[in-house]
Amino acid sequence: MxxxxxxxxxxxxxxxxxxxxxxxxxxxxxxxxxxxxxxxxxxxxxxxxxxxxxxxxxxxxxxxxxxxxxxxxxxAPQSPSVSQEKATMIKQQTLKLLCEGLYLGIAKEELLSLVETAEQLVKGAKTND
Amino acid sequence: MxxxxxxxxxxxxxxxxxxxxxxxxxxxxxxxxxxxxxxxxxxxxxxxxxxxxxxxxxxxxxxxxxxxxxxxxxxAPQSPSVSQEKATMIKQQTLKLLCEGLYLGIAKEELLSLVETAEQLVKGAKTND
DNA sequence: CTAACTGTATTAGTAATTATAGTACACATC
DNA sequence: GATGTGTACTATAATTACTAATACAGTTAG
The missing domain is CATH 1.10.10.10 (Winged helix-like DNA-binding domain superfamily/Winged helix DNA-binding domain)
Structure with a gap:
């Protein structure tokens, strides 16, 4: 497994x-x-x-x-109360990574498209019910 | 310091x-x-x-x-050869975080705006020469 | 060359982490 | 009651991580 x-x-x-x-x-x-x-x-x-x-x-x-x-x-199902704390952490970490990526020369558009990819990965799973 | x-x-x-x-x-x-x-x-x-x-x-x-x-x-100045490897790593990690964020209920728009924020943080530094 | 500065390598000792084993307890289900 | 579940606790061995002390080698200025 x-x-x-x-x-x-x-x-x-x-x-x-x-x-x-x-x-x-x-x-x-x-x-x-x-x-x-x-x-x-x-x-x-x-x-x-x-x-x-x-x-x-x-x-x-x-x-x-x-x-x-x-x-x-x-x-566990998503509980908004717990998620909010975690969401803040996630956003901080993501921002850090994004800055690093931009510094390394990754195009802004490429990073934007990552969000789309992520959305499809997560949403895609949800529609497969 | x-x-x-x-x-x-x-x-x-x-x-x-x-x-x-x-x-x-x-x-x-x-x-x-x-x-x-x-x-x-x-x-x-x-x-x-x-x-x-x-x-x-x-x-x-x-x-x-x-x-x-x-x-x-x-x-070190930015060397494209090294950066490319690192860029791939950064993108993988970022995608992972983005998926986690979306799953936790962070709005797609909020994640997109993070990219803008990052751009300003990095570009802002560069224009301060 | 000498002296004083740089980064680097090696070694050692301590602390923290990790994985395992064994045992025990409480709850749920049949 | 038997079995399967999560949980807790102790103990221990092994490994790894971290920091420290020391020594070595290259650079530069005098």
């Missing part, structure tokens, strides 16, 4: 967080969909359940999933 | 890299301008010279400065 690089300097749990976030953002995993259990996923990728749980804990902390003891972990 | 947070979980050298990159990107430091020496800067911020050098090494690796043993370290 996931391709993990054990010998990467990037921790396994971080790789998991990134890949799962993408699946959620692009709505491959829909809101309220149940994720594999920590033990089941640990078996599949043959790593320790604690590592999975660390990834889930991080995803829950970032607001991308929610967990119910005894039941399982599920994709 | 720099405000560093010693007790931050973000390493000192990373803080240095970020702040210096911003100075270069916004052209507070111009191409071929000499940077403070590792020892001099180490004295100013009262940290180990090696930490400064690690930051400089990273900046050089990223193509933002160049160093000449015995002479000093200087702001």
């Amino acid at each position: 996931f391709e993990l690089d054990i010998r990467s300097r990037q921790p396994i749990y971080e790789q998991l967080v990134e890949k799962m976030k993408e699946l959620i953002i692009h709505e491959v995993w829909k809101p309220h969909e149940q994720l594999p259990s920590v033990r089941q996923l640990a078996k599949e990728v043959t790593i320790n359940p604690n590592t999975i749980q660390k990834a889930y804990r991080e995803l829950e902390h970032q607001g991308y999933i929610y967990s119910i003891p005894g039941k399982g972990s599920f994709v | 720099f405000e560093l947070d010693i007790r931050s979980r973000q390493p000192i050298y990373e803080q240095l890299v970020e702040k210096m990159k911003e100075l270069i990107i916004h052209e507070v430091w111009k191409p071929h301008e000499q940077l403070p020496s590792v020892r001099q800067l180490a004295k100013e911020v009262t940290i180990n010279p090696n930490t400064i050098q690690k930051a400089y090494r990273e900046l050089e690796h990223q193509g933002y400065i160049y160093s000449i043993p015995g002479k000093g370290s200087f702001v």
Whole structure:
């Protein structure tokens, strides 16, 4: 299910967080969909359940999933309150990257078109219901 | 010259890299301008010279400065060859962030305006010659 | 050449992180 | 009650990251 690089300097749990976030953002995993259990996923990728749980804990902390003891972990719907904080962070980081890109000589138009691409990627997923 | 947070979980050298990159990107430091020496800067911020050098090494690796043993370290001019690789990386990262932003509910128009803001920040610096 | 400055390399020690293992607890479902 | 779920806790080994101290080599000015 996931391709993990054990010998990467990037921790396994971080790789998991990134890949799962993408699946959620692009709505491959829909809101309220149940994720594999920590033990089941640990078996599949043959790593320790604690590592999975660390990834889930991080995803829950970032607001991308929610967990119910005894039941399982599920994709979180978008809650505007949490999103606003994150949105501010995202905008700050994006602005920084955009400045760097412009400095490196990327055309303004190219950066504008990135927004269009992103929109299609995200919206495209949503229309595939 | 720099405000560093010693007790931050973000390493000192990373803080240095970020702040210096911003100075270069916004052209507070111009191409071929000499940077403070590792020892001099180490004295100013009262940290180990090696930490400064690690930051400089990273900046050089990223193509933002160049160093000449015995002479000093200087702001690198933009070399299209190196920039192209970095541009690709920047675009990938930006696209990722944009998708995340859209998913969180940030309006497309708001993201587009970020590009304008970035342009003014970078161009604004350049016109201040 | 000497002295004082530059960047650089090596080594070492400490601290932080990471992944694993084992155990235990509480809740849900059948 | 048995099983599967998330969660918590401790412990430990291994690795990595970070900083520091020292030494080396090139440049420049006197």
